[in-house]
Amino acid sequence: MKKEIYWSVVSSAIFAFFGAILYFLWLNGKTAIYTDPFEYGLWYLPLSLIVVLLIHETYYYWLHRLMHVPKVYKIVHKVHHQSLSTTPWTAFSFHPWESVLEALILPIILLIIPLNIYVLLIYLIFMTFSSVVNHLDIEIYPLWFRKSTFGKLWIDATHHHYHHKEFTTNYGLYFTFWDKLMGTESSKMEK
Numbered sequence: 001m002k003k004e005i006y007w008s009v010v011s012s013a014i015f016a017f018f019g020a021i022l023y024f025l026w027l028n029g030k031t032a033i034y035t036d037p038f039e040y041g042l043w044y045l046p047l048s049l050i051v052v053l054l055i056h057e058t059y060y061y062w063l064h065r066l067m068h069v070p071k072v073y074k075i076v077h078k079v080h081h082q083s084l085s086t087t088p089w090t091a092f093s094f095h096p097w098e099s100v101l102e103a104l105i106l107p108i109i110l111l112i113i114p115l116n117i118y119v120l121l122i123y124l125i126f127m128t129f130s131s132v133v134n135h136l137d138i139e140i141y142p143l144w145f146r147k148s149t150f151g152k153l154w155i156d157a158t159h160h161h162y163h164h165k166e167f168t169t170n171y172g173l174y175f176t177f178w179d180k181l182m183g184t185e186s187s188k189m190e191k
């Protein structure tokens with residue numbers, strides 16, 4: 001856990017650096033971030049959140065597959081997998097290269113896709129919350145939810161537990177669809 005806290009502090013500094021770059025770009029009007037929630041209509045707020053979730057999911061799934069290529073794994077992703085049994089501190093326990101690769105996508109999205117500042121804030125809180133929940137190693141979602149159609153598409157602590165145990169299954173971030181499509185879902189995931 002001490003190691004995890006150490007790597008998390010390093011990751012936080014890297015994420016903050018990317019945050020500072022983004023803030024600088026925003027101040028100079030270079031991003032697609034906007035402040036008036038009515039600018040694109042209220043319907044656009046939840047839609048933009050879903051679009052960002054799906055783009056991030058796709059980026060993360062394929063980046064994660066790349067990070068498990070042995071040569072890349074040793075340098076970039078091994079630190080995260082030193083936690084065989086995860087704790088909430090595993091959520092941001094990354095090697096600096098992994099932090100950089102994971103942080104890259106959001107500024108790129110925000111240069112292109114208009115996102116309300118409050119939607120962005122909700123997204124960042126959700127992203128942090130979801131990463132901690134998925135590394136708890138304790139299932140917090142009720143069984144009825146996990147057995148529902150949406151629950152089967154939703155990644156929980158059980159799903160990510162098997163990634164840390166089996167290494168080559170369950171690569172997803174929020175949703176299971178890429179794992180299902182690519183046949184990388186753990187056989188233990190029958191719910």
Ligand SMILES: [Zn+2]
Nearest residue numbers: 064077081163
């Ligand atoms: Zn991994």
Ligand SMILES: [Zn+2]
Nearest residue numbers: 080090135160
């Ligand atoms: Zn993990």
